[in-house]
Amino acid sequence: MSRAADTLQTHAEVAKLAQLLDHEPAKLEFLERLSLEDVRSLRERITEALFDAQDASLRRLAVASKLLPPAVSASIGERAFGPLLSARLAGLLEPSKAVDMAGRMQPPFLADVAVALDPRRARDVISRIPADQIAAITHELVAREEYVTMGRFVGYLSDGTILAALEQMDDKALVQVAFVLEDKSTVSELVGLLPKSRLAGIVRAAADNDLWVQALDLLGHTTERQRKEIVAATAELDHAALEALVSAVIQYDLWQEVLAIAEQDATLQRKLAERVRSLPAPRRRELAAEAAAAGSIKRLGVLGEALAGRRSKAGSRASSGP
């Protein structure tokens, strides 16, 4: 992962933690200098502490709910308990009853519950919620730009349900949800579920919304075949988009991540080759070694030559131009 991706992931983790504590993220900014692993581990421990704090009372409520018909329980959940307590209770209820209750609740309320829910504690409930309801909740979460919440749930949904959720996500949301997935090994599975017609949207969404750090991180977690398909599906990027991509590579040091895309695009190779010469020599040698080890240096054309410290005719022309 690039340093920029690491920084953004830690920022997203602190946002999750602030959400959990119902605290202003700005006041917890000091946590961003910790490692991603430490912030994530802290969030998990706080989750445990909060869920365990009223465990006995919540368990008694869960037992009491067995005496009530689901319609009454759902009404109490929505009107009396609110989203926070409903989220705490969800994992303590009989899963079939919890799903029945959820089916009687409105998507905006369920979206509020999703924000406060610890999916690990309600996995049996989440996995039984029908696809159309997941789609309605996702629609709500996308409208609220709750990417972090969606990212926490993906690992607990079946393929069919994920497909229903993906249909509700535009490409911008998809790139941002993939970026905050807790288990990055699921990125390639997620991309594998996308219809081919949507692959082009990933790079386009990055270009249109300045999401190159997130998109390059996503591409870095796909299989080589998927990466090729995504780049091949992308219509040629216009001048402005290419300039934005090159700027993001320089600003966030995304050289390693961009090489996979550059293999497919001669214009991008040329633009990056112009900039690679200004990199410190050790960094350039490091990238060249990585590209050589991956067997991609020859496929990088003039960029490969620039990385290797050779000055190509095209490169000379570019550097001597106005």
Added chain:
Amino acid sequence: MSDKQVEKAFAELCSQLGGAAPEGLRELDAAQLRLLTAAIADARHRQAEALAVAGDRALGHIPRLLRGPIRRVVR
């Protein structure tokens, strides 16, 4: 700020968490650790209050016949 103060603040955080905090948090200063501990305590307090209020409010939505048995289970 002394190491002793950081150690004390770290121990208070562990106590609030009900177990060990990630070791990396020792990089924070005592004031930051105390702020974090207070934020967790506040969240727990708010959750307990919400639970108490919700319990009373919920009874209003339960059919009268069932209120007695529900009270017995919950208390």
